[in-house]
Amino acid sequence: MRDEHVALVHRTVPAAPATTRAAFEQLLAGTQAREQAIGLSSAVPTGTFLNGASIENGVATIDLSLSFGGGDLSMRLRLAQVVYTATQFETVEAVVLELDGAPVEVFGSEGLVLDQPLTRADFEDETPAIFVDAPAPFDPVGPILRVSGTSNVFEATFMVRVVDAGGTTRYEHFQMATSGTGTRGTFDFTVDVTGSTPGPSLLRLWEPSSMDGSDTNVIEIPIQL
Numbered sequence: 001m002r003d004e005h006v007a008l009v010h011r012t013v014p015a016a017p018a019t020t021r022a023a024f025e026q027l028l029a030g031t032q033a034r035e036q037a038i039g040l041s042s043a044v045p046t047g048t049f050l051n052g053a054s055i056e057n058g059v060a061t062i063d064l065s066l067s068f069g070g071g072d073l074s075m076r077l078r079l080a081q082v083v084y085t086a087t088q089f090e091t092v093e094a095v096v097l098e099l100d101g102a103p104v105e106v107f108g109s110e111g112l113v114l115d116q117p118l119t120r121a122d123f124e125d126e127t128p129a130i131f132v133d134a135p136a137p138f139d140p141v142g143p144i145l146r147v148s149g150t151s152n153v154f155e156a157t158f159m160v161r162v163v164d165a166g167g168t169t170r171y172e173h174f175q176m177a178t179s180g181t182g183t184r185g186t187f188d189f190t191v192d193v194t195g196s197t198p199g200p201s202l203l204r205l206w207e208p209s210s211m212d213g214s215d216t217n218v219i220e221i222p223i224q225l
Contacts, residue, residue, distance in 0.1 A: 002039050005128040006080045009035055010136040020053045020060060020089060027085050028064075038137060038222060043074035044081060051100065053086075058093040059117050060086040066099050075108035080126040083118050088133075094119045124184065129153050129217035130205050140224045142196065145203070147175075148188040153207045153217065156180030162191055164225055165199030193225055201225040 001007055011026040028048050031040050051063035062082055079097070086095045094117030097104045104114050120127070132149040135141050151158060156179055162171040171191045179185030206218040 001041055001043055001077055001081065001126075003128075004077065004126070006077070006084050006123070006126055006131070007040055007128070008084075008132060008134075008136045009040065010139060018053075020055065020086060020092070021050065023085050023088070024050045024053055024062065024082075027081060035137065038220075040137070042081065043077035044068065045070055045078070051098075055091055058091065059096055060092045060094070061096045061098060062086060063098040063101055069099055069104070069108060072109040075110050075112060076123065077126055079107065079112070079118065080123040083120060083123060087120055121184075124152070127152075127184075128219065129207060130158055130219050132203075132205065132219060132221060135203065135221060135223055137221050138224060141193070142225045143192065143194040145191040145193050145223075145225075146188070147191065147203065147205075148186075150184050150186050151177045151180065152182065152184040153177070153180050154210050156185055158205055158207045158217075159215075160189075160191070161202075161204040162193060162196075163202045163204070164193070164196035165201050166197030168197065170196050196225045198225050 013022045016022055028044060028050060030042050045067050048068045049065045051065060054061050083095045086092045096117050097114060107114050130151045130153065134146060134148050145162065156177045157174055160173060160175050161169060164170050170193050175187055175189055177185035177187040201223050203221040203223050206215040209216045
């Protein structure tokens, strides 16, 4: 998560058929030092472990240790991390949470009622106005950079900038999602970064304020061109 909202990171693991299990093992392992350096953290309690993960009819059942329900802070954020991690896979549309094998009906000291499978739509408040599905921080990209995700911004419009390792702005232009102004839409576009100075670069997305034009809902993703 970043600034009390969910955020994406990628992990490379050995090839295995149990990709959902592998993803959750990485989630529970926590953030890396370079991710912490750009403001990323995790709301999942340290020491939480995975008992099991299964998928049936588009619903993933994620069984975590009791420690996942401990404490009283960031309960919705840790749930959002679980839901986003599971639903990155096309075979998963929703998530049911279990703790040590028991279905959870009321979660945490806040008494969050989990009376139906959870989807990403249940966590709009925990999702940034501009959420990037790809690329993730530190991903190698180019010469064609593909950017995809969702947004809920005024008139579905936001700005994009790519700055290469030499400090040159290789691209700056507006983009549009499929919907906005209270409704979350999707976006998927490409940027030709051929000829960029290779090395650590920056992808920046933001929404110009409708009041004064200032940059709001800024997302900055370090990438490797």
